[in-house]
Amino acid sequence: MHAETEVLFRDSAAQALLDPQLRANFRRAMDGLMAKRKAQFPEPQDLQDLRDLSTAIRSRSLLALPELLEQFEANCIKNGIKVHWAETCEQANELVLGILNAKGAKTLVKGKSMVSEEMHLNAFLEKHGIEALESDLGEYIIQLDGETPSHIIMPAIHKNKDQIARQFSQKIKDAKYTEDVDELTAMARKVLRQKFLDADAGLSGVNFAVAETGTLCLVENEGNGRMSTHVPPLHIAVMGLEKVVARLEDVAPLYAILTRSATGQAVSTYFNLITAPRGAGEKDGPQEVHLIILDNGRSRIYADPQLRATLRCIRCGACMNHCPVYTRVGGHAYEAVYPGPIGKILTPQMEGVGVRHDLIHGSSLCGACAEVCPVEIPIPEILVRLRREATHEDAGSNVEGRGTGRTTTEDWAWRLWAGVLKRPGLYRVASWFATRFGKALPAGAPLIKNWTRTRTTPVPARRSLSERMRAEGGRHD
Amino acid sequence: MTNRPATDARTAILGRLRAAGETGPLPSLDTAVLERCHWGAAERMDRLRKGMEAVHTEFLTASPDDWTQVVRDFCDREGLKNLLYGPGSEAGADLAASWAPGGTQLMPYDRPVEAFKDELFTGVDAGFTSTVGGVAETGGLLLMPDAAEPRLMSLVPPVHIALLRASTIQDSFWSAVKALGWGRSLPPNALMISGPSKTADIEQTLAYGVHGPKRLIVVLVDDLN
Amino acid sequence: MNAPKPKKVYFYGTCLVDLFFPDAGMAGIQLLRQAGVEVVFPDGQTCCGQPAFNCGYWEEARDVARTQVALFPEDLPVILPSGSCAGMMKVHYPELFHGQSDEAKVSAFSARVYELTQFLVDVLDVKLQDLGEPVKVTWHSSCHAVRDLGLKGEPQSLIGQLTNVELAPLARTHECCGFGGTFSVRQPEISGAMSCDKAADAEATGASILLSTDGGCLLNVNGTLEAKRSPLRVQHIAEFLWERTHAR
Numbered sequence: 029m030h031a032e033t034e035v036l037f038r039d040s041a042a043q044a045l046l047d048p049q050l051r052a053n054f055r056r057a058m059d060g061l062m063a064k065r066k067a068q069f070p071e072p073q074d075l076q077d078l079r080d081l082s083t084a085i086r087s088r089s090l091l092a093l094p095e096l097l098e099q100f101e102a103n104c105i106k107n108g109i110k111v112h113w114a115e116t117c118e119q120a121n122e123l124v125l126g127i128l129n130a131k132g133a134k135t136l137v138k139g140k141s142m143v144s145e146e147m148h149l150n151a152f153l154e155k156h157g158i159e160a161l162e163s164d165l166g167e168y169i170i171q172l173d174g175e176t177p178s179h180i181i182m183p184a185i186h187k188n189k190d191q192i193a194r195q196f197s198q199k200i201k202d203a204k205y206t207e208d209v210d211e212l213t214a215m216a217r218k219v220l221r222q223k224f225l226d227a228d229a230g231l232s233g234v235n236f237a238v239a240e241t242g243t244l245c246l247v248e249n250e251g252n253g254r255m256s257t258h259v260p261p262l263h264i265a266v267m268g269l270e271k272v273v274a275r276l277e278d279v280a281p282l283y284a285i286l287t288r289s290a291t292g293q294a295v296s297t298y299f300n301l302i303t304a305p306r307g308a309g310e311k312d313g314p315q316e317v318h319l320i321i322l323d324n325g326r327s328r329i330y331a332d333p334q335l336r337a338t339l340r341c342i343r344c345g346a347c348m349n350h351c352p353v354y355t356r357v358g359g360h361a362y363e364a365v366y367p368g369p370i371g372k373i374l375t376p377q378m379e380g381v382g383v384r385h386d387l388i389h390g391s392s393l394c395g396a397c398a399e400v401c402p403v404e405i406p407i408p409e410i411l412v413r414l415r416r417e418a419t420h421e422d423a424g425s426n427v428e429g430r431g432t433g434r435t436t437t438e439d440w441a442w443r444l445w446a447g448v449l450k451r452p453g454l455y456r457v458a459s460w461f462a463t464r465f466g467k468a469l470p471a472g473a474p475l476i477k478n479w480t481r482t483r484t485t486p487v488p489a490r491r492s493l494s495e496r497m498r499a500e501g502g503r504h505d
Numbered sequence: 506m507t508n509r510p511a512t513d514a515r516t517a518i519l520g521r522l523r524a525a526g527e528t529g530p531l532p533s534l535d536t537a538v539l540e541r542c543h544w545g546a547a548e549r550m551d552r553l554r555k556g557m558e559a560v561h562t563e564f565l566t567a568s569p570d571d572w573t574q575v576v577r578d579f580c581d582r583e584g585l586k587n588l589l590y591g592p593g594s595e596a597g598a599d600l601a602a603s604w605a606p607g608g609t610q611l612m613p614y615d616r617p618v619e620a621f622k623d624e625l626f627t628g629v630d631a632g633f634t635s636t637v638g639g640v641a642e643t644g645g646l647l648l649m650p651d652a653a654e655p656r657l658m659s660l661v662p663p664v665h666i667a668l669l670r671a672s673t674i675q676d677s678f679w680s681a682v683k684a685l686g687w688g689r690s691l692p693p694n695a696l697m698i699s700g701p702s703k704t705a706d707i708e709q710t711l712a713y714g715v716h717g718p719k720r721l722i723v724v725l726v727d728d729l730n
Numbered sequence: 731m732n733a734p735k736p737k738k739v740y741f742y743g744t745c746l747v748d749l750f751f752p753d754a755g756m757a758g759i760q761l762l763r764q765a766g767v768e769v770v771f772p773d774g775q776t777c778c779g780q781p782a783f784n785c786g787y788w789e790e791a792r793d794v795a796r797t798q799v800a801l802f803p804e805d806l807p808v809i810l811p812s813g814s815c816a817g818m819m820k821v822h823y824p825e826l827f828h829g830q831s832d833e834a835k836v837s838a839f840s841a842r843v844y845e846l847t848q849f850l851v852d853v854l855d856v857k858l859q860d861l862g863e864p865v866k867v868t869w870h871s872s873c874h875a876v877r878d879l880g881l882k883g884e885p886q887s888l889i890g891q892l893t894n895v896e897l898a899p900l901a902r903t904h905e906c907c908g909f910g911g912t913f914s915v916r917q918p919e920i921s922g923a924m925s926c927d928k929a930a931d932a933e934a935t936g937a938s939i940l941l942s943t944d945g946g947c948l949l950n951v952n953g954t955l956e957a958k959r960s961p962l963r964v965q966h967i968a969e970f971l972w973e974r975t976h977a978r
């Protein structure tokens with residue numbers, strides 16, 4: 029039964045491939061990020077040791093997840109942080125709205141949060157008359173154009189200086205046209221400074237949540253995260269339930285490998301640890317801090333021992349920086365909140381493997397992603413598993429949409445394939461035909477024509493290796 | 506305020522996570538790679554400085570006896586109108602005690618921010634804070650804002666002047682967390698700062714001075730002897 | 731490795747070599763014989779099963795895989811002229827047969843699998859004598875050879891032994907060529923873009939021949955080069971090494 033509302037990665041990818049500006053931008057950007065990351069890891073053994081340690085920390089956290097979440101929540105509450113739980117994005121949005129309405133908040137300034145993108149929070153709040161303004165420069169740039177992020181770390185990576193210059197001169201009051209990066213940055217600083225000052229509330233994500241202290245850790249370079257979380261009287265943090273680690277010292281190696289893998293920095297400008305709202309005697313900081321813990325399919329992924337590895341992700345973006353597919357099509361082609369290799373395994377598990385069957389097949393399984401993943405998520409292995417889930421309903425699986433990508437055509441194709449290949453006699457006949465009549469392979473036949481769009485048709489040799497070995501007596505019993 | 510859905514959500518979520526059951530033994534943690542950074546005090550100071558200068562941090566060297574004068578001289582050179590400081594902190598009190606009249610005005614952060622938020626955002630040239638340590642491996646300052654030196658001092662004014670005593674510099678963030686006992690107890694806000702604020706969001710070109718301070722000045726007090 | 735060198739090995743052709751690069755298969759066998767090893771080529775070989783495995787059709791993949799494993803009963807190394815197929819048999823067969831009644835038997839087979847250049851260098855430590863004319867080549871490393879099997883420059887070291895061969899590296903040696911098996915026909919646009927880039931990279935090196943361990947990569951890049959009417963040709967590393975080193 030073919031999924032009715034299948035989203036075809038192939039189509040959006042094909043369109044992106046025709047855009048030379050996009051391709052050049054991403055090629056240049058990804059090359060730069062790959063080189064920067066490489067420069068941070070001169071010693072292969074040190075890198076492997078750090079990856080192994082990071083993987084072990086994340087695996088441990090996941091193994092003890094329910095206990096750690098309870099410990100984390102208890103400590104947050106003790107510190108004065110109000111903790112809320114949301115099973116779905118709808119619930120999370122309603123919670124945010126409720127918290128804002130209780131304070132009569134009409135403006136929300138946002139630090140960067142991919143979970144808030146998952147929630148489509150901005151659009152939701154806008155419908156309810158609350159302005160949600162992005163303050164991370166990349167997010168601010170795309171918000172001006174009404175776009176979504178094309179990369180999880182550098183949201184405006186697809187944009188050129190001249191595009192941004194034009195945008196700023198058009199959308200920012202009294203702004204003149206300039207392509208000077210410092211001037212553009214200064215413009216954004218000026219606009220957003222007023223917003224930080226005026227905002228009723230601030231929203232952030234959470235890079236790491238520490239159970240032993242009830243602390244939210246935020247990694248950033250610009251200072252907008254600190255602005256959003258310290259200046260307004262109300263701070264709301266949103267996080268996926270997989271973000272918690274046991275101890276603060278566990279965060280150190282994860283932080284070290286995160287910044288190096290993401291942008292090739294040894295350290296970010298700021299590493300911010302938020303443990304409580306404004307304390308007794310403190311003169312600044314928010315009076316109220318709320319945390320929303322979001323599920324949105326994560327607990328389902330968690331339940332599968334193999335697929336659980338998906339949740340180790342620390343959102344560094346190294347996988348997409350190294351992906352030959354992502355480099356060529358950019359983030360928007362994925363038509364998903366999370367693009368790139370991590371998006372290829374996360375999105376189908378959240379939305380359904382049938383609906384996203386084409387996306388799961390949008391990979392050559394080259395493994396470049398798994399090679400650089402700081403927490404050793406075996407992305408190609410998981411892709412193969414998800415391809416299985418899309419076309420079969422195995423006992424014990426609870427993957428979203430399992431079996432809905434199955435087609436009778438494909439079933440029969442593989443049955444036929446196996447039928448021939450497990451019978452040497454049949455294969456011998458088939459290969460005889462292939463070698464004798466291979467030139468006659470019709471270039472326009474289905475599937476063949478997909479090959480011949482950019483290549484000549486392969487022509488089998490006149491005699492197969494097996495045939496020659498049989499003739500030359502290479503055979504032994 | 507009752508959150509009916511949220512309470513149910515919590516039970517449902519934790520229930521699903523528990524139902525998944527634990528699979529496999531807990532992997533062991535081999536932290537040897539973190540212990541490889543280990544230097545003497547003088548080298549820690551050098552590494553911190555190199556790491557931070559690479560991201561446009563400015564350094565002023567001082568001794569335990571003359572750092573207040575070094576700060577004063579900087580303010581004079583830059584023609585700063587004022588310097589926000591915390592009168593309740595030890596360093597703040599020392600600074601105030603030595604501050605000659607005229608020139609840069611010392612501005613005490615001695616009341617809640619609501620009393621002067623606009624002025625803080627538009628009328629303060631620089632903020633002065635202490636630090637509780639530094640990180641040598643990557644470069645970085647460790648701060649624990651409190652009642653005496655509030656959070657926004659190191660964030661809002663365009664210039665942040667930070668006092669760092671060389672003896673407090675740790676090898677790495679990991680060793681610093683352990684040395685400072687942050688795993689046992691943290692204030693409402695603690696942080697590490699490695700330089701002035703920056704971004705590379707426009708064509709991956711580095712630009713400094715985004716939303717946080719445009720300049721970070723570290724007054725490095727050599728108290729190693 | 732100081733273990734005594736094996737005297738006898740199995741050779742598994744792989745379906746792409748069988749049908750499209752039989753000379754490479756013969757060359758691989760000859761190279762092993764040249765190194766003093768007896769080569770057994772059981773009849774009845776078809777396919778390692780990777781295409782079905784990668785598409786989630788595991789029963790079909792196992793059906794075919796079982797018939798292949800049964801052809802190699804003796805405890806001898808099994809040599810393949812393909813990083814991709816060797817990776818399938820060595821790394822993915824144990825996954826595919828996890829929980830199956832013949833899991834142990836298949837895993838024992840997997841432990842004996844080698845890619846050809848890996849075997850020539852790491853086990854046989856072959857020494858090659860270049861008998862050919864000067865030529866400039868370039869090397870494309872198959873993703874599975876490097877990432878599944880962990881090849882660390884074995885093919886390049888063999889090329890390096892040939893004194894009249896200049897190796898001009900690709901700008902992106904390790905970037906996928908875009909074949910990916912069924913990927914090449916399921917995602918033709920993306921695959922096409924990757925293949926075009928790989929072909930352009932190869933042409934830019936100024937080499938006369940593009941070498942690789944993998945038939946899939948070679949078919950893919952060759953088809954692209956031919957469509958552009960490029961003078962650059964491709965060749966399987968086994969065929970190239972045999973041509974350069976055997977006295978006629």
